[in-house]
Amino acid sequence: MAAVAHFCVVGHPNKGKSSIVSTLTENDTVQVGAVSGTTRQADSFSFSADQQLLLTLTDTPGFQRARQVLAWLQAEAVAPHQRADRVRAFLATAEHRQRFPDEVELLTPVMQGAGIIYVTDAAGPVSASDLAEMEILRWTGQPRMAVINPMAGTAHQQEWRQTLNQYFQWVRVFDPMNAQLDSRLQLLRAMNELAEPAQQAAIERLITHLQRREPDRMKHDAQQLAAYWCEQMTRTLDEQARMLGESPEAALHRQLNQAEQTQFQLWLKQSGYQRLALETQPDWVKDFNQLMNTEHWSFWGLTSKELLIVSGAAGAAAGSLLDLGTGGASLLLGAVTGGLVGTAGGWLVSKQKPGSRLALPGVKTKRLIGPVRHPNFPFVVMARGLSFLQQLKSRTHARRDALELQVNASTWSQAEQVRLLGWARQLQSNKWNVKSQQALEAWILSQSYPDERI
Ligand SMILES: Nc1nc2c(ncn2[C@@H]2O[C@H](COP(=O)(O)OP(=O)(O)OP(=O)(O)O)[C@@H](O)[C@H]2O)c(=O)[nH]1
Ligand SMILES: [Mg+2]
Incomplete structure (x- = not known):
């Protein structure tokens, strides 16, 4: 050896x-x-x-x-x-x-x-x-x-x-x-x-290891981000995990936040970070570990105006890409200008009913909670995930300062925004397939490390 x-x-x-x-x-x-x-x-x-x-x-x-x-x-x-x-x-x-x-x-x-x-x-x-x-x-x-x-x-x-x-x-x-x-x-x-000649073989192995690891890791990260994003797009309330006294909306918010935390922690671990724990970083961007704080969504995702434009473009490009329940521009306007965002998770509630069995007289209709259909949700989840990965990739283990998420969905071209919305819609209407998954991964890879050719 x-x-x-x-x-x-x-x-x-x-x-x-x-x-x-x-x-x-x-x-x-x-x-x-x-x-x-x-x-x-x-x-x-x-x-x-x-x-x-x-x-x-x-x-x-x-x-x-x-x-x-x-x-x-x-x-x-x-x-x-x-x-x-x-x-x-x-x-x-x-x-x-x-x-x-x-x-x-x-x-x-x-x-x-x-x-x-x-x-x-x-x-x-x-x-x-x-x-x-x-x-x-x-x-x-x-x-x-x-x-x-x-x-x-x-x-x-x-x-x-x-x-x-x-x-x-x-x-x-x-x-x-x-x-x-x-x-x-x-x-x-x-x-x-x-x-010393006896030590050279070890250094050579190390060099080869680092050279091979780079592209492997990028691909792996892209696959993980794609899988995580798809899960978030389709996540519905896990009733089992609802805490006593917690409203269904609050429980879903918490579960979405937790899923992001879990994903970020996994990436930290994969990159060998032992100290860079999210909860012990007081300077982190406000609400960094609160994916579901919708007040800050325009920071990660799109502003209301941008959303209207891209949603309009998406609609023109692929028919009714955005199904917000009743459809139509007025509802969309309501959704993005705060009407739905502001209410207690109204937009979280799917219109689907779990079956007439539950609508028996005297029994309250059970609502299905989730998935989140707000048009900004796909952008926010993706932008935060990508930003996290990019920061991890560009920093070294010597740094002791806080991670800052900088990616914003508005930097993506409108065509890309429309694609992302389309993918979210496909997922939420059970029309997802292997080709979509591959396209999503390829897009993430092209976004993750824009300065590098793989
Ligand atoms: N801006 C900047 N700061 C650096 C750089 N390298 C080190 N520092 C900072 O300089 C300080 C000293 O870095 P250390 O790595 O602890 O230096 P050291 O030589 O081990 O110091 P001692 O153990 O005290 O001898 C730390 O606050 C580092 O974050 C650099 O390239 N740029
Ligand atoms: Mg030292």
Whole structure:
């Protein structure tokens, strides 16, 4: 079995070391923080594919007293081939644990054989302590690469590049907050070149895994979103799950909200997020986890005016696409201008009756609750789902800010809006078929990642 590749991420405090570990291992539990000195101890994180451990990255505290450590190393004259032993002697000196806890912590895994990824933000001129850090790393004799994390401008980047080139075999810019697949692969290829031959097979496997996973995941996500959307379009009240004292409308609202939550949670889990929980994100867009808060529907779906236009177009294109019970423009106008939206879920109530059996004298006619036939519903459900997926796809695990849903159905062309309404109508009138499902999935795929060709 191939050896696991092992690299240590080191550098000055607060330069994004932990963020890089978080992004590359797709682990959002790595401690990242604005306060300098967030990482106090070396901590290892791994990336596995198909149950095989491929890469371990060790996150370390930043250098605190690099110049003093270098002075200690240089206090005795040693030949270049003895420098690594001199670093080992530094680590073996008991009092250094107290005097230089951060340097001991960060150099220990390096001297155990890890490659080095040195991180800088290249924000200011190269200082004496920066040079001391690089010199110490050179003394370790371990394979070394440098990463410029562009978190603070590029004014000094040239100076930094030229300096880093003196100490490191490979120097590149890498932005852990926004790194997409290409730049991650570039970094991994560099690691592959630097790694011990025994570790190279693991990195190669990792590269292949990431390349294959991307299109597979996109397709899978599109299928899941299509299935989820179809379920929401046809969801009727689950009486069994109705809580005591809850009205049927409220129960259906809750069930629709819950279905969205469940879907979002599943996507988070599939992307390896452990911390990004919806209910613990106070800054999330208002009512983010409340699909059925109809007051905010125009934010995700269409405005009343847009709805009227597209509904009109849909009607012209395919006859009476919108069956709102009695049909006709006046009802539609009522529905979209709030008449039905505002009432206590009036538009939720299907006109269908469950059978004359229930209309016996003295027995109240049982209403069927759902599916939701409001014309904005297909847009709102789709826009929120797509937006969620797009955000997940474009962010990295290093980010600790809130997800923001940005997609709005009004950005879709009118032809697309009409298609979506048509699909909803097909579903709600039991005319759904395999071809519709495929068309819906293909459309979602084309919408999900508009910047990419699959
Ligand atoms: N805007 C921006 N912020 C970044 C970037 N990289 C890191 N940060 C932020 O900078 C701060 C420090 O990031 P960390 O990854 O914790 O840095 P560190 O080098 O591990 O810090 P210590 O553990 O304290 O040495 C965090 O608030 C990050 O969110 C970046 O590329 N852009
Ligand atoms: Mg850190």
